[in-house]
Amino acid sequence: MKSFKRLVALLAVIxxxxxxxxxxxxxxxxxGQDTGGSKESGGEASGTTDGADAAGxxxxxxxxxxxxxxxxxxxxxxxxxxxxxxxxxxxxxIFDDAQQKQENQIKAVRNFIQQDVDYIVIAPVTETxxxxxxxxxxxxxxxxxxxxxxxxxxxxxxxxAWVGSNFLQEGYNAVEWLADYxxxxxxxxxxxxxxxxxxxxxxxxxxxxxxxxxxxxxxxPNWTMLEKQTGEFxxxxxxxxxxxxxxxxxxIDVVIAENDNMAFGAIDAIKxxxxxxGPDGDIIIVSFDAVAAAFDAMIAGDMNVxxxxxxxxxxxxxxxxQKLEAGETVDKLQYVDEGVFPAETAAEIxxxxxx
Amino acid sequence: MNFRIKKMDSKQFLLLITIGLFIVMYLAxxxxxxxxxxxxxxxFLNLFISNAGLIVAATGMTMVIIxxxxxxxxxxxxxxxxxxxxxxxxIKGMGAVPALAIVLAxxxxxxxxxxWLIAYLKIQPFIVTLAGLFFARGMTAVISTDMISIKNGLxxxxxxxxxxxxxxxxMNRKGVMVYPYLYPSVLLALLTLVLFFVVLKYTKFGRSVYxxxxxxxxxxxxxxxxxxxxxxxxxxxxxxxxxxxxxFSLNTCAGFVEQAKGFEMEAIASSVIGGALLTGGVGxxxxxxxxxxxxxxxxxxxxxxxxxxxxxxxxxxxxxLAFFIILQSVLASRKVKVG
Numbered sequence: 001m002k003s004f005k006r007l008v009a010l011l012a013v014i015x016x017x018x019x020x021x022x023x024x025x026x027x028x029x030x031x032g033q034d035t036g037g038s039k040e041s042g043g044e045a046s047g048t049t050d051g052a053d054a055a056g057x058x059x060x061x062x063x064x065x066x067x068x069x070x071x072x073x074x075x076x077x078x079x080x081x082x083x084x085x086x087x088x089x090x091x092x093x094i095f096d097d098a099q100q101k102q103e104n105q106i107k108a109v110r111n112f113i114q115q116d117v118d119y120i121v122i123a124p125v126t127e128t129x130x131x132x133x134x135x136x137x138x139x140x141x142x143x144x145x146x147x148x149x150x151x152x153x154x155x156x157x158x159x160x161a162w163v164g165s166n167f168l169q170e171g172y173n174a175v176e177w178l179a180d181y182x183x184x185x186x187x188x189x190x191x192x193x194x195x196x197x198x199x200x201x202x203x204x205x206x207x208x209x210x211x212x213x214x215x216x217x218x219x220x221p222n223w224t225m226l227e228k229q230t231g232e233f234x235x236x237x238x239x240x241x242x243x244x245x246x247x248x249x250x251x252i253d254v255v256i257a258e259n260d261n262m263a264f265g266a267i268d269a270i271k272x273x274x275x276x277x278g279p280d281g282d283i284i285i286v287s288f289d290a291v292a293a294a295f296d297a298m299i300a301g302d303m304n305v306x307x308x309x310x311x312x313x314x315x316x317x318x319x320x321x322q323k324l325e326a327g328e329t330v331d332k333l334q335y336v337d338e339g340v341f342p343a344e345t346a347a348e349i350x351x352x353x354x355x
Numbered sequence: 356m357n358f359r360i361k362k363m364d365s366k367q368f369l370l371l372i373t374i375g376l377f378i379v380m381y382l383a384x385x386x387x388x389x390x391x392x393x394x395x396x397x398x399f400l401n402l403f404i405s406n407a408g409l410i411v412a413a414t415g416m417t418m419v420i421i422x423x424x425x426x427x428x429x430x431x432x433x434x435x436x437x438x439x440x441x442x443x444x445x446i447k448g449m450g451a452v453p454a455l456a457i458v459l460a461x462x463x464x465x466x467x468x469x470x471w472l473i474a475y476l477k478i479q480p481f482i483v484t485l486a487g488l489f490f491a492r493g494m495t496a497v498i499s500t501d502m503i504s505i506k507n508g509l510x511x512x513x514x515x516x517x518x519x520x521x522x523x524x525x526m527n528r529k530g531v532m533v534y535p536y537l538y539p540s541v542l543l544a545l546l547t548l549v550l551f552f553v554v555l556k557y558t559k560f561g562r563s564v565y566x567x568x569x570x571x572x573x574x575x576x577x578x579x580x581x582x583x584x585x586x587x588x589x590x591x592x593x594x595x596x597x598x599x600x601x602x603f604s605l606n607t608c609a610g611f612v613e614q615a616k617g618f619e620m621e622a623i624a625s626s627v628i629g630g631a632l633l634t635g636g637v638g639x640x641x642x643x644x645x646x647x648x649x650x651x652x653x654x655x656x657x658x659x660x661x662x663x664x665x666x667x668x669x670x671x672x673x674x675x676l677a678f679f680i681i682l683q684s685v686l687a688s689r690k691v692k693v694g
Contacts, residue, residue, distance in 0.1 A: 097664055098665070101614075102611070103615070104654075107658070115391045115659060129609030129611075140529065140533055141529035154506060202501045
């Protein structure tokens with residue numbers, strides 16, 4: 001019992017010391033901030049950031065919370081940010097990899113706020129659950145820019161801008177390409193049977209691509225969607241689902257894979273079933289994302305087209321930040337430019353690609 | 356110093372090391388990241404805000420580990436809790452209070468079933484709770500594979516109810532005065548921790564928990580009902596798991612299948628770093644709090660540093676775990692030699 005009391009006493013003392021130390025240091029840095037603040041406020045009157053900050057002593061500090069490193073696309077996205085927000089361009093980047101966990105991102109954003117960053121950039125893991133922490137950022141006066149996936153918040157003023165892909169447009173692009181391709185092959189009036197490997201159900205990419213394709217496809221009554229099933233954006237699931245499609249239907253003309261990884265799985269399944277695919281094969285493969293490996297698959301003649309999902313968000317985000325720094329307003333939703341890359345041009349385009 | 360260590364038993368020695376380690380790490384952080392406001396009170400409070408759920412989960416885990424058991428279903432139970440809460444409130448239109456009552460009841464049932472299998476059918480806790488892990492994760496997906504955002508007014512009021520400190524405010528670079536704050540979830544977590552500290556230390560139930568984990572044979576001879584004690588421990592842990600899930604959902608406000616994966620391992624690591632022995636009989640819930648804070652501090656280091664891969668958190672935890680396990684075994688072997 002005695003030892004227990006001693007322990008509690010010890011704990012209490014330690015807690016006290018810690019909190020004192022924290023407070024003490026807190027006030028110290030407050031003083032530091034105050035001077036910094038007054039120095040800044042000398043130059044500017046408005047509450048928003050000052051141009052002097054970028055031009056003068058300090059770099060613009062950007063905290064970027066990334067989903068993780070789950071795919072080539074994601075890595076290219078990260079690299080684009082890292083390459084844009086370098087000291088040479090007047091930025092300091094604080095990067096945090098959330099390992100696919102929303103709770104990690106929330107922690108990171110809280111830490112960014114405490115570090116007094118100028119801007120917070122989030123590539124959200126999930127679309128939901130952002131109200132609380134973004135409210136904290138808002139109260140601290142830090143603008144938040146969302147990239148890639150959209151977020152679902154009760155109050156739109158919680159984020160300043162969103163930069164990402166127009167998945168619906170990507171779906172339209174797929175239909176447009178397919179229609180042109182079929183026409184060029186003289187199959188425009190044939191009965192065309194399509195299957196779709198959907199992405200993770202509920203993700204923006206899945207919803208946009210599925211809906212975009214379905215919407216434009218309605219103009220072609222000779223196209224039939226035999227089945228849609230999710231391959232969860234992974235190669236292995238894509239392969240499994242394709243195998244089951246091949247067992248159920250023996251007259252598939254087109255496979256729509258909502259990302260490249262599932263397309264690779266589908267190609268494996270098709271080959272294993274003794275069929276062929278690609279420009280010279282039986283089955284047309286339409287894919288999305290246009291990662292480097294997709295170009296390889298197109299050069300190898302296995303894939304017909306990949307519709308780009310541009311991960312190079314860095315420059316666009318920097319543009320927004322520059323505008324905000326200059327006190328201008330920015331558009332809330334901003335789409336990145338995206339192309340369509342058919343197999344015919346794959347070999348010449350591949351060397352020019354950054355990812 | 357030497358004689359003092361001898362007077363102190365090894366349990367306290369382990370706890371002291373943990374406390375010392377945390378203080379040293381935190382002070383080091385304040386020095387290294389001085390220019391980045393690491394010393395702010397809010398940074399310390401954020402450790403609690405971000406880890407409120409983990410504090411509760413680690414409390415329950417420590418209690419289970421003291422009995423010599425383990426519960427690896429916690430992370431999945433938390434995911435299921437978040438999903439159930441989101442689903443009941445958003446899809447079924449239930450109120451926040453009944454939804455909370457239902458998930459706590461689900462936790463109790465979950466714990467009772469697992470506890471019954473472990474205590475009365477004498478199945479390995481690892482296997483039972485592994486099944487529990489798969490089952491809860493699976494059920495989460497059965498309820499919904501969609502991401503459900505919680506928009507219930509009362510729930511959001513709980514989630515966003517900041518408790519501001521009247522002092523310690525600081526002006527940030529944007530010229531905004533920000534006072535330190537906590538969320539109610541932190542108070543609930545700390546209250547749970549204190550409650551279980553008292554229960555384990557001062558009640559008959561608490562003593563029988565330690566007795567069961569220390570040596571089942573002698574516990575039996577002391578008249579402890581081993582099976583009932585274990586059943587109670589797992590049942591309570593089930594409730595704590597869902598309560599942790601509730602606190603977790605206050606932070607994330609969403610139900611999602613992928614949530615809280617690996618959470619159980621963080622809880623176990625926190626308990627072990629906090630001085631709990633996986634062989635049972637030894638452990639302290641305050642130790643597990645420190646384990647949680649150490650993990651949080653490492654994570655904060657990584658974000659403040661800004662360029663390191665966040666996987667370094669895992670690597671550092673691994674090193675710390677190895678350190679503590681080796682320390683424990685050294686101390687244990689010394690105890691055997693002396694005694």
